[in-house]
Amino acid sequence: MQSISPETIFRGVDAWRKALPQITKLTKSPLILGRSDYTLDLRNKIFKDLKNQNLNVNFANLNFDCCYEDISRIKNIILRNNNDSVIAAGGGKVLDSGKYIAECLDIPCITVPLSASTCAGWTALSNIYTKNGQFIKDIALRSCPKVLIYDHTFIQTAPLRTLASGIADALAKWYESSITSSRIDDGLVQQAVQISRVLRDQLLIDGEKAFNGEFENNPFWSNTIEACGITAGLVGGIGGEKCRTAAAHAFHNAFTQIITPNKFFHGEIVGVGILLQLRLEEMKNNNKLANQSIKQLLGLMKILNLPTTIAQLGIDVFENNNLEKIADFTYRDKSEIHFLPFEICKQDIVEVITNFEKQETKI
Ligand SMILES: [Zn+2]
Numbered sequence: 001m002q003s004i005s006p007e008t009i010f011r012g013v014d015a016w017r018k019a020l021p022q023i024t025k026l027t028k029s030p031l032i033l034g035r036s037d038y039t040l041d042l043r044n045k046i047f048k049d050l051k052n053q054n055l056n057v058n059f060a061n062l063n064f065d066c067c068y069e070d071i072s073r074i075k076n077i078i079l080r081n082n083n084d085s086v087i088a089a090g091g092g093k094v095l096d097s098g099k100y101i102a103e104c105l106d107i108p109c110i111t112v113p114l115s116a117s118t119c120a121g122w123t124a125l126s127n128i129y130t131k132n133g134q135f136i137k138d139i140a141l142r143s144c145p146k147v148l149i150y151d152h153t154f155i156q157t158a159p160l161r162t163l164a165s166g167i168a169d170a171l172a173k174w175y176e177s178s179i180t181s182s183r184i185d186d187g188l189v190q191q192a193v194q195i196s197r198v199l200r201d202q203l204l205i206d207g208e209k210a211f212n213g214e215f216e217n218n219p220f221w222s223n224t225i226e227a228c229g230i231t232a233g234l235v236g237g238i239g240g241e242k243c244r245t246a247a248a249h250a251f252h253n254a255f256t257q258i259i260t261p262n263k264f265f266h267g268e269i270v271g272v273g274i275l276l277q278l279r280l281e282e283m284k285n286n287n288k289l290a291n292q293s294i295k296q297l298l299g300l301m302k303i304l305n306l307p308t309t310i311a312q313l314g315i316d317v318f319e320n321n322n323l324e325k326i327a328d329f330t331y332r333d334k335s336e337i338h339f340l341p342f343e344i345c346k347q348d349i350v351e352v353i354t355n356f357e358k359q360e361t362k363i
Helices: 015-026 037-052 068-081 092-105 160-181 187-206 219-242 247-255 266-284 290-303 322-331 346-361
Strands: 008-012 030-034 058-061 085-090 109-113 125-129 135-140 147-151
Touching: 008 015, 008 219, 015 037, 015 109, 015 147, 030 037, 030 068, 030 092, 037 085, 058 068, 068 092, 085 092, 092 109, 092 125, 147 219, 160 187, 160 219, 160 247, 160 266, 160 290, 187 219, 187 290, 247 266, 247 322, 266 290, 266 346, 322 346
Parallel strands: 008 147, 030 058, 030 085, 085 109, 109 147
Antiparallel strands: 125 135
């Protein structure tokens, strides 16, 4: 069984308003799930609009990440309120929590991404973290969300840093799926990999222009947010579990194990993971194009103010046994690093990180 896409997708500047009749058909008592303060105004608008449709609406917020503590607390709130759907309105952590909770309770989930930071509004996947943001595992869900509402006016209000992060996460689709899936003899997987290549090209060419001037009349902005929030999700939907994440996300998951004072977005960490994956390909798979790819990526990442070293993620790999901890987590049995089509050992990870940090930070 493969769930390729949400059942219904509303996109564009008026998506939320257009979706309202569908929502009222689907649910009588939704719970709006959110998290951060800066999206509160939007969630209040969503609440008011649903109240005006005579729905019985409740609110709940995550206290932490998409973690078991919040998930079980919110589940109890929904059971107490008798809510018949979850409307997850926020970034990746909120969307992932909403999808997982709705699946556990067998009620529909409506995703309303409030930034372009991930494709979590689309996918049948939830990443579970600890309260402190340390990655635990990802859970494959039975289906994609019932409805995805990708409202451009909502996404316009998000900080630009979320868009840069979404670009890095969407770029990873190509670097990861092409290396794990290029030898898979399945037409749909091949097509998913090709879509991710077009997606990468579009982001490399137009990504920077998305940040220029007013969003309203900037087609590069709308194309870029849809590339990050919609196309990246489609690649995962068509490619399914065979079109896998690889080393970039394995490094991401390992970096989250080190708790730092400042939190970084998912895509910001994945971006550094892509650079490390390419160095690993160069070292262990004799990939002569890796260095070119790194130069090309660094150009865009620096313009977008994305971190390009582990140190810029607030982690000094040369202290507190951090390197050992990162290598252990990256190389653990369940890690995505093992989807790479060439053999590596834990020492290779230590070596690639050491060389990368020394070279990129010019110690
Ligand atoms: Zn990701």
